[in-house]
Amino acid sequence: MNAPMARVFDLHAHSTHSDGAYRPRELIERAVAAGIDVLALTDHDTLSGHLEAAEAARDLGIGFLPGVEISVTWQGKTLHLVGLRVDAAHEPLIAGLEGLARHRVQRAFEMAQRLEKVGIIGIYDEVLARAGEGMVTRTHFAHCLARRGLAADVRDVFNRYLTPGKPGYVHSTWADLETAIAWIRGAGGVAVLAHPIRYKLTGSWLRRLAVEFKEFGGQAIEVLSGQASPGDVQASAQLAKRFDLLGSCGSDFHGPDQGWPKLGRLPPMPKDVTPVWSLWPDQGSLVPGCPTAVP
Ligand code: AMP
Ligand code: MN
Ligand code: MN
Ligand code: MN
Numbered sequence: 133m134n135a136p137m138a139r140v141f142d143l144h145a146h147s148t149h150s151d152g153a154y155r156p157r158e159l160i161e162r163a164v165a166a167g168i169d170v171l172a173l174t175d176h177d178t179l180s181g182h183l184e185a186a187e188a189a190r191d192l193g194i195g196f197l198p199g200v201e202i203s204v205t206w207q208g209k210t211l212h213l214v215g216l217r218v219d220a221a222h223e224p225l226i227a228g229l230e231g232l233a234r235h236r237v238q239r240a241f242e243m244a245q246r247l248e249k250v251g252i253i254g255i256y257d258e259v260l261a262r263a264g265e266g267m268v269t270r271t272h273f274a275h276c277l278a279r280r281g282l283a284a285d286v287r288d289v290f291n292r293y294l295t296p297g298k299p300g301y302v303h304s305t306w307a308d309l310e311t312a313i314a315w316i317r318g319a320g321g322v323a324v325l326a327h328p329i330r331y332k333l334t335g336s337w338l339r340r341l342a343v344e345f346k347e348f349g350g351q352a353i354e355v356l357s358g359q360a361s362p363g364d365v366q367a368s369a370q371l372a373k374r375f376d377l378l379g380s381c382g383s384d385f386h387g388p389d390q391g392w393p394k395l396g397r398l399p400p401m402p403k404d405v406t407p408v409w410s411l412w413p414d415q416g417s418l419v420p421g422c423p424t425a426v427p
Contacts, residue, residue, distance in 0.1 A: 161192065246299055325350060342374070355402065366402075
């Protein structure tokens with residue numbers, strides 16, 4: 133007999149509730165078209181897209197995991213933690229994310245003030261309108277500045293205006309690592325260190341991060357991430373094995389823009405890494421729709 137077909141997991145994706153291009157329902161439709169079996173919606177610092185995504189997943193018969201990508205400050209650096217299969221009704225998580233949301237609005241105001249100093253006037257209202265009801269992010273600034281013709285494309289705007297040392301950059305202090313892991317774990321979720329190679333940490337700092345992450349209750353790292361090279365995958369797999377962490381996989385899909393990875397397009401998990409979904413032997417109950425998604 134043939135072995136059962138491997139299920140396709142994409143456990144990191146964005147919607148219009150943060151800096152993604154598609155509404156949650158459209159994202160689920162695209163996940164179905166891409167052949168994904170289980171999708172996690174992981175918007176930046178918000179759970180607000182879950183209900184729509186869960187309903188769409190139920191309608192279309194695809195597995196859905198309620199997730200979130202939390203902004204963290206560790207050793208002065210911004211890191212991202214993905215929380216998977218979180219209970220969206222967990223008060224400390226909700227309150228924590230509300231604090232980050234307020235910080236995002238305040239930061240956007242300060243970013244706009246700084247940009248005024250280099251002659252970019254009136255961007256705040258434009259950016260907030262673009263973000264709509266979603267979390268306001270640097271990506272919204274990038275789109276507005278690109279539309280004004282101030283750079284060639286979104287990536288170019290980041291390089292010219294929105295990264296450390298550039299005119300629109302504002303340093304942020306996000307959640308601390310221990311606290312963010314506690315929010316996720318408290319909500320019954322799995323804490324995943326997102327795209328570990330993107331932080332440009334030295335090997336020894338990355339190992340130190342893995343030690344602390346694990347001590348605080350982190351369980352997995354993204355071994356497969358949308359923009360990771362084969363070398364990055366190998367380095368992340370090694371980190372997972374060395375620190376006995378599970379491997380997650382997520383495209384970090386945002387939309388159709390050039391340069392962003394495609395939904396569900398990821399290589400297979402390296403054979404010697406235990407996938408994070410081994411924690412969910414009841415995968416069947418995730419299809420269609422995750423029961424914890426609807427309050
Ligand atoms: P924020 O959390 O508001 O600081 O925004 C971070 C988001 O900006 C990331 O999740 C990416 O989606 C996007 N981003 C960061 N750096 C770049 C870049 N160099 N080019 C394009 N998008 C970027
Ligand atoms: Mn993003
Ligand atoms: Mn990220
Ligand atoms: Mn992301």
